[in-house]
Structure formats: C-alpha cells, structure tokens
Amino acid sequence: MSNSIMRRWWLALGACALLAPAASAQQSKEITIATEGAFAPWNHTEPNGQLGGFDVELANELCRRMKAKCKIVGQDWAGIIPALQAGKHDAVMTGMNITDKRLAVIGFSRPYATSRHVFATMGDREMLKLPKAGELIDITALNDEDKGTIEQMRKLIKGKTIGVQTSTNALAFLENYFKGDIEIREYKTAEQHDLDLSAGRIDAVFVDYASATSSLEKKELKGMTVTGPSFRGGLLGRGVAIGLRKSDTELKQSFDQAIEQVLADGTVKALSLKWFKSDMSPPK
Amino acid sequence: MIDAAFMGETFLKLLEGLPLTLKLTFSSVSLGLLVAMLLAAMRLSGVWLLDGFARGYVFVFRGTPLLVQIFLIYYGLGQFRPELQAMNLWGFFREPYWCALLALTLNTAAYVSEILRGGLQSVPLGQIEAARACGMSQFLLYRRIIAPIAFRQALPGYGNEIILMVKATSLASIITMMEVTGIAHKLISQTFRAIEIFICAGAIYLILNFLVTRAIQALEHRLSPHLRQAPVPAQRLEPAMSSGDDR
Numbered sequence: 001m002s003n004s005i006m007r008r009w010w011l012a013l014g015a016c017a018l019l020a021p022a023a024s025a026q027q028s029k030e031i032t033i034a035t036e037g038a039f040a041p042w043n044h045t046e047p048n049g050q051l052g053g054f055d056v057e058l059a060n061e062l063c064r065r066m067k068a069k070c071k072i073v074g075q076d077w078a079g080i081i082p083a084l085q086a087g088k089h090d091a092v093m094t095g096m097n098i099t100d101k102r103l104a105v106i107g108f109s110r111p112y113a114t115s116r117h118v119f120a121t122m123g124d125r126e127m128l129k130l131p132k133a134g135e136l137i138d139i140t141a142l143n144d145e146d147k148g149t150i151e152q153m154r155k156l157i158k159g160k161t162i163g164v165q166t167s168t169n170a171l172a173f174l175e176n177y178f179k180g181d182i183e184i185r186e187y188k189t190a191e192q193h194d195l196d197l198s199a200g201r202i203d204a205v206f207v208d209y210a211s212a213t214s215s216l217e218k219k220e221l222k223g224m225t226v227t228g229p230s231f232r233g234g235l236l237g238r239g240v241a242i243g244l245r246k247s248d249t250e251l252k253q254s255f256d257q258a259i260e261q262v263l264a265d266g267t268v269k270a271l272s273l274k275w276f277k278s279d280m281s282p283p284k
Numbered sequence: 285m286i287d288a289a290f291m292g293e294t295f296l297k298l299l300e301g302l303p304l305t306l307k308l309t310f311s312s313v314s315l316g317l318l319v320a321m322l323l324a325a326m327r328l329s330g331v332w333l334l335d336g337f338a339r340g341y342v343f344v345f346r347g348t349p350l351l352v353q354i355f356l357i358y359y360g361l362g363q364f365r366p367e368l369q370a371m372n373l374w375g376f377f378r379e380p381y382w383c384a385l386l387a388l389t390l391n392t393a394a395y396v397s398e399i400l401r402g403g404l405q406s407v408p409l410g411q412i413e414a415a416r417a418c419g420m421s422q423f424l425l426y427r428r429i430i431a432p433i434a435f436r437q438a439l440p441g442y443g444n445e446i447i448l449m450v451k452a453t454s455l456a457s458i459i460t461m462m463e464v465t466g467i468a469h470k471l472i473s474q475t476f477r478a479i480e481i482f483i484c485a486g487a488i489y490l491i492l493n494f495l496v497t498r499a500i501q502a503l504e505h506r507l508s509p510h511l512r513q514a515p516v517p518a519q520r521l522e523p524a525m526s527s528g529d530d531r
Binding site: 166 | 359362363365378380458460462466469470472473474476477478
C-alpha cells in the first residue's frame with residue numbers, strides 16, 4: 001500500500017516539475033506591479049479590496065501604452081523593495097521617491113511625478129506657529145535663510161512627538177534635521193499615524209503633502225491642518241518614479257518611453273488634477 | 285553571500301530591542317498568570333454567573349487573533365478618547381506600551397486559565413479523599429496536595445504558553461514599539477537585506493526560548509522525583525587484605 005502512495009507522490013512531483021517551466025514562461029509576459037494600497041491619494045485600497053488611486057490608474061495607462069499585460073498587487077510598504085529584489089513583483093509604483101540609498105539596491109524609471117513633505121497637526125499650539133507656511137524649501141541646497149527657518153522650527157518643535165511612516169524619506173529627514181529635539185514614532189502606514197494623530201497620541205505627523213491633503217478631507221480627521229513650509233529634494237528624494245530591478249534594463253526602457261508619452265500628452269497632469277487637485281508633473 | 289561583519293553589527297543593533305521584548309514578556313506572563321488564576325477559579329467555582337463569564341472570556345480571547353486584539357485596543361480605543369479621558373483612563377491608553385501589555389496579558393490569561401483548569405481537574409480524586417481523611421483543612425489540602433500536583437501536570441502546557449508569549453511580543457512592533465522585531469523591520473528598510481536581518485532576529489528569539497525551555501525542563505525535573513529512578517545505594521567497601529598478612 002505504501003508503495004502505491006510513494007508512486008503517486010513521485011508522479012505528483014514529476015507533474016509539478018513539468019508544469020513549472022510552463023508557468024514561469026507565462027509569467028515573463030506579464031508584468032506584476034506592486035503598490036502599497038494605503039497611501040492615498042497616490043494609492044489606496046477600496047472597501048471591496050480593489051486597489052485604486054493615482055499610481056494604479058497611471059500604471060494601467062502605462063501598461064496600455066506598452067501593450068503589456070499587467071497585474072497590480074498590494075504589498076506591505078516595508079517589504080516592497082526586498083520583495084522586488086526577490087522577484088515577487090517586477091515593478092514598484094507607490095509614490096516612491098528616487099533616493100541614493102534606494103538607488104544602491106534597485107533601479108528607477110524616469111520620474112513620473114514630484115512630491116513634497118509637510119508637517120500636519122491637530123491644533124497643537126506650537127506646531128501651528130511654524131514659520132513660512134505654504135513656502136517650499138528645497139533641501140538639496142539650503143541657503144542661510146532656509147537654515148534659519150529650520151533653526152526656528154527646531155525651537156518650536158522641541159519635545160513634540162511626531163508620527164512618521166517607517167522606512168520613508170520622511171523618517172530620514174526627521175532623523176537628520178530634528179533628531180534629539182523630538183520623539184519619533186514609526187508607523188507601518190500613513191493611515192495609522194493619522195489615526196493616532198486624531199486620537200491625540202502624537203502632536204503632529206510629517207508626511208507627503210498629497211497624502212496629507214487627502215487626509216484633511218476625511219471627517220474623522222476634522223481639525224487637522226498642514227503647518228509650516230513644505231520640503232523637497234535631498235534626503236526627501238529626486239522625484240517619484242517606478243522602482244525596478246537593476247537588471248531589467250529592457251523593462252526600464254519601455255517604462256521610460258511610456259512615461260515620456262504620458263507626460264507629453266498631459267495624461268499625468270489630468271490624472272494628478274483628478275487625484276491631487278494640483279499638477280504633480282515633474283519639472284522638465 | 286552572507287556577510288559576517290554585517291550580521292554581527294545587526295545582531296548588536298537588534299539587542300537594543302531585547303530589554304523591551306523581555307519587559308513585555310515578563311510583565312505579560314506574570315500578570316497573565318494572576319488573571320488566569322482568577323479565571324480558572326471562576327471556571328471551577330460552580331457559580332453559574334462566574335463560570336459563564338470565564339467561559340465567554342476564554343472563548344473571545346482564544347477565538348480571535350492577537351493581532352486583531354492589539355489593533356482593537358490601540359487604534360480602536362483611541363477613537364474613544366473623550367470617554368476615556370472622562371474616566372481618567374486616557375493616560376494609560378495613550379501609551380503604546382500599556383496597550384501592548386494589556387493585549388498580551390488578556391490574551392495569555394485566556395490560554396493559561398484553561399491550562400490551569402486542566403491541571404486542577406487532573407488531580408486524582410483518591411488523593412484528595414485521602415488528604416481529607418487525614419483531616420487536612422481546605423487550605424492545607426490546596427497547599428500540600430492539589431496545588432503541587434496541578435502545577436506539575438500543567439507545567440508542560442504552561443511552558444508552551446511562555447514560549448508562545450516570547451514570540452507574541454513581536455506583534456507589539458505594529459503599534460510603534462521598537463522591540464527586536466520592530467528594530468529588524470527598521471533595519472531592513474534601511475538596508476533592504478531581509479534575509480540576514482531576519483536570521484539574526486530569529487536567532488535572538490531562539491536563544492531566548494532555549495533558555496526558557498531549559499528552565500522549564502529543570503523545573504519539571506525538580507518536580508517529578510517520583511518519575512526518576514531511585515539512586516543506587518553506594519556499594520559497601522570491604523576492607524582489603526593487608527599485604528603483610530600472608531597466611
């Protein structure tokens with residue numbers, strides 16, 4: 001009896017071995033694109049589990065132009081780059097900025113959008129006093145005035161608890177410019193630090209501007225305001241792009257071409273007006 | 285492929301999270317034991333209301349994932365800030381540490397109460413009767429007969445639960461607690477080297493649980509003299525004949 005079970009077992013193994021190459025051949029035609037699904041309006045997960053948002057709609061548009069079959073999957077942010085390296089998906093489109101540290105391990109397409117970061121608070125008095133509201137500071141090259149602004153901010157922000165999404169440029173920025181002044185709490189998703197901001201466990205969050213503005217519209221987050229200047233460049237990244245494996249040069253090329261097209265014909269502008277209510281196209 | 289220097293560095297960085305992991309484990313296991321004793325007593329009290337409450341409690345906390353319980357206590361109760369403030373409880377629920385500790389304690393209490401109940405019910409009736417026949421008071425009966433036997437019977441199951449709790453503390457990382465797993469996640473996001481970092485984190489839990497296992501084993505050994513072989517009496521030494529005494 002055990003003999004026949006063994007034989008069946010070997011047959012099953014053999015069948016798997018035969019099927020495996022066929023399956024992988026099929027996969028190579030399909031591009032799997034990962035997105036976080038919790039970083040609205042860049043990307044979000046609908047109540048029914050479907051992924052949506054700027055990244056998802058743009059990804060579909062890019063695939064249409066590349067004439068490629070794409071599958072968009074949700075993937076936890078913290079594991080999104082290791083999973084790309086491990087070949088679980090082929091591209092990452094999740095409002096992710098190009099940074100030196102990421103460039104050391106993965107490749108990027110050309111930028112398809114820009115982003116900036118801001119502090120948002122729920123009526124914390126000192127946080128509301130942050131200077132230069134609405135102005136944009138590029139941290140790639142800080143002039144003396146900008147340095148003065150940051151010094152001013154450091155005094156106001158001292159002793160605050162600031163929430164930030166873990167393993168983001170936002171975290172790197174806080175650690176670099178405000179370390180020692182503030183207590184940093186790291187959250188898996190932006191939605192979670194928003195919840196804690198509204199619960200009053202933290203005094204402010206430091207977050208992608210587009211993500212903050214979409215939070216402002218939620219009724220649970222009534223009273224949340226963006227405060228102080230916004231930051232871009234340097235540690236915060238050189239533009240939002242598609243993350244790819246370094247070895248996939250062909251894929252990069254076809255994405256680059258498709259992005260060029262959608263930038264040139266205004267698709268990115270239209271989509272970003274729809275999702276961000278402002279033009280997020282990268283500078284030419 | 286695996287970089288030993290990087291592993292060493294990672295290991296040291298992860299060790300910074302060890303105090304928090306230990307604190308969470310130790311506190312939740314000891315507090316959980318107290319709650320569990322109460323629950324087991326309620327369960328065996330024979331009072332319908334108490335028994336029902338304990339049954340319901342165990343059903344809910346054993347039947348739902350710990351992850352969900354942590355989320356509910358932390359983010360769920362966070363929505364009721366005004367009510368909690370009115371009850372002066374916000375100071376407690378504001379801190380992620382207390383929320384994590386509460387969730388872990390309530391969860392382990394449910395499991396341990398069942399382990400204790402099993403232990404208590406496994407004490408042979410004959411032994412209880414014998415103790416009563418000797419005229420032991422209820423307290424003495426518990427102290428000398430029921431508790432030691434029940435504890436010995438419950439020990440393997442309880443050891444399992446402690447090991448599970450050491451690992452369960454890793455879930456606290458989702459509510460911003462930087463214990464070993466939390467730090468591991470952070471390091472991965474900085475270096476994108478998931479394999480090495482998770483191997484180190486796994487090794488830390490393995491070492492911790494090795495120590496826990498050995499401690500439980502030692503305790504088990506101590507508490508089961510009746511299962512050990514009686515020591516062989518030393519052989520009596522016969523005086524040797526002196527060499528000068530030729531006969």
